[in-house]
Amino acid sequence: MGEEDKMERVEFNHKTGNYLEIDGANIYYEEIENTGKPPLFFLHGGMGNIADFNPIVPLFADDYHIVGIDSRGHGKSTLGMERLTYKRLQLDVEAIINHLQLKNINIIGFSDGGVVAYRLALSKRDSIQKIVTIGAVCVASTPEDNSIFFADVTHEDYIKGFKENFDFYTQHNPQPDTGKFIKCTEEMWFDKSEDGFPHASIQHINVPTLIVRGDNDFDPLEQFTETRIKIPNSVFFNIPFEGHVPAFQKYPQFFAEVTKDFLNNRGN
DSSP: OOOHHHHHHHHSSSSSSEEEEEEEEEEEEEEETTTSSSSEEEEEEOOGGGGGGGGTTTHTTTEEEEEOOOOOSSSSSOOOOOOHHHHHHHHHHHHHHHHHHHOSEEEEEEEEEHHHHHHHTTTTTTTTEEEEEEEEOTTTTHHHHHHHTTTOOOOHHHHHHHHHHHHHHHHHHOOHHHHHHHHHHHHHHTTTSSSSSOGGGGGGGSOEEEEEEEESSSHHHHHHHHHHHHHHTEEEEEEEEOTTTTTTTTTTTHHHHHHHHHHHTTTT
C-alpha cells in the first residue's frame, strides 16, 4: 500500500461513511476501524466538518477505533426541522453511540464539539471515559459575550472565513441552505436556555478532562482557567503560538503526544 493510500485510510474522507436517521435528520459519520482498540470520537467545531481533524487523525489511528461525526446541518449531515442546540447535537452523538454499540468511549471535541463533549460528560453515561476539549468555554457569560463579539459579523464574513468548509457544504450536503444553516448556528451560540452551554453545572463532571487552548484564542485565558478550577480531575494544556481555528494545526505531533499521554494515563 502506497503512502497516499495509507494516509487516505486513516483520514476522514467523506466517502466511506454512513448515515443514521435521527429525529428527522440524516447524520453522517465515519469509522476508521481498529478492532479491539478503545473508541475515540471526534466532534468538530461550528461551521466545520470532520475533515478539520485530518492533521491529527493519523496520529491516533494506530491506538484507537476512530469515529467522526458531521454535526447536524454541517458537512454531509442534514439539518432537519428541529431547533439546532448543543443538547440536540448531544442527543445525536448519543444515538450514534447506541447505534454502534460502543463502550468505554473517549472524546476529542473542538469548539462547539467541546461544548457537546462537556454535555455528554454531564449526562453521566457510563460509556464516557475521558474527554478532551479544544477551544471550548462554558462559563455563565459565554452566550452574552458571543452575541456582542459576533454582532457585526455578516453571513458573507462566515462564508469567507470558513471558505473551504462552505465550499464543501454547498457541493456535498444533501440539503444545502447556507443562510438557514448560518442562522441556526448563530442561534445555538447565543442560546441562554438549559439546552445551550452547561455553565456552572460543569462542576458535576466526574470524568477526567483535558482542557486545551491556543494561547491566542479569542476567548480569554481566564475563562479556561475558571473551567479548569470548576471541573474536578481536569488538566489544562495551553498551546503557544496557536489561535482558535483549530488549536492543533501548528504542532499536531505535540498535541497528539500530550493528548495520548492523558488518555493512556489510567491514574487520572
